[in-house]
Amino acid sequence: MAAATDGNATLSDLGEFGLIGRISDLAARTAPGEDVLVGPGDDAAVLRVRKGHVVMSTDLMVEGRHFRRDWSAAADVGHRAAAQNLSDINAMGGRAQWLTVGLAAPADLPAEWALDFTQGFAEECALVGAGLVGGDISQADQVVISVTVIGACAVSPVLRSGAEAGDVVAIHGRQGWAAGGLAVLGRGFRSPRVLVEAYRRPEPPYDAGPVAAESGATAMIDISDGLLADAGHLARASGVSIDITTGSFEVAEPLVAVGAAIGADPLQFILGGGDDHALLATFPPGPALPDGWTRIGTVSAAGDGPSVTVDGSAYDGPTGWSHF
Template identity: 50%
Template sequence: GAGGAARGGGAAGSPVLGGENRHFRRDWSTANDIGHKAAARSFADIAAMGAVPTALLLGFATPGDLAVDWVDGLMAGLREECGEVGAAIVGGDVTAAEVITLGVTALGDLQGRAPVTLSGARPGDLVAVAGKLGWAAAGFAVLGRGFRSPVQVVAAHRRPEPPYAEGPRAAELGATSMTDVSDGLVADLGHIAEASGVRIDLRADLLTVPVKLREVGAALNVDPLVWLLTGGDDYALAASFPKNASLPDTWTVIGAVAAGEGVRVDGRRWPGAGHEHFR
């Protein structure tokens, strides 16, 4: 979820630390994929504040026997994701460690707007989402069963595609709060509910489960709605808007803000709301 800081027209995302076997596995993802994903996670944090990503600060710890071509692949992935948003890699410390550890902090430009935070949601606001939900979680489930297909869901886990442009757009549309979905929709909206002192009511019938996720869910005997509600790592954006806001097609209304606390799905608390990486 979003948790960065804004000052002087700029925005800094929370440092993102990725450790081998907790946040990524080299047997599941290429170095290039891991670079893309680390940058994507950081830039989504910036987008959730309503800012445009401008730069990536990098710290990297590595075992001495790590192949140089793996490091080259990682850097290429980071650079390519930076290219997607027109950001630069600045700085970069490399130190020795027993396991690969990647520390990334993104910087952004608020373009004169006030940052969108977690604490501005008000009863009566709409709750909407932009981007994919559940795809990366489905890919994680597939890989965890030892499969490498369907390619679409595995690729979503390996290389997410956050809707970066929708962050600044939401800010322009008057978003009252916003977060990126890194821990899971219910968990990250829970951060908004807590910071804003409100309840968030979601409606399952407004969450469209893609056909591909239905197919994967049937094959793995999993209700795919669970992936949409609790899956992280797609880095979608979830935001609250004034109820009279006119939202573009890129945003889907999935619920509303009410007085109270916590998050409800069809009036009930959702069990096990959080997304755990490889733990």
């Protein structure tokens, strides 16, 4: 549903304080709880914390690099901007509580875009009960979105560095769908629609992180740079090696179809894709995995240094994304 605004007004028409007012109205609906002691509109928000710690993370999204306005509606971009930050807290085994947004945008950006973005953002936050409590806006040559989230963990946070030889590597959530959708959009198509939608609005498994933490996960990361790239981050942080077994993936039919259409191995989307915000975690070998987790590999001692292999060998396909 679009946030109503005055026809074709731009940010310049609405003005800084007009825009802040409208965004604050939308934000206020996301954070009605008694724990928001002061919401948007002062020098800072004041937020009650019930644990003796906070987890805190910041992510950027840049127009033309992380999204295109002709590929995603404003509300989609809002959903994704929130999702990728909420996912970082999920990957610590935590629950997100409060977010701020910095929105830099050209003066001729339709005001509707900024408001629809905010509404999509707020809807995604509502999925986990988190509130938008502040932010800033500025003029810039392109849209740059910066989101910061804080939250808390009920048990000890699950770091990237806790994996041990003998652990099981497991995944929770769709993987490769968003990459398939992006490949489709990049070739000027709009279907399979289910993949395009997966790219536009990822569905991170928000409950899976805290459950994994309570179930004894030894290390965890959200897959945002690509499955193999993020497995590499985890392996290096833990000082271990990881082998991924491709036979453990059920390659979904839409991915098979896109692979056939563009002449690519659909496994490439799964191994290299990073926009679904699935969770990758390691668990001790003994007990059964929590619900929804699929075993996809094993952890071994680092040997000559931390490494990630695929079916026992080095992988020579695309493995992820670098920002420079």
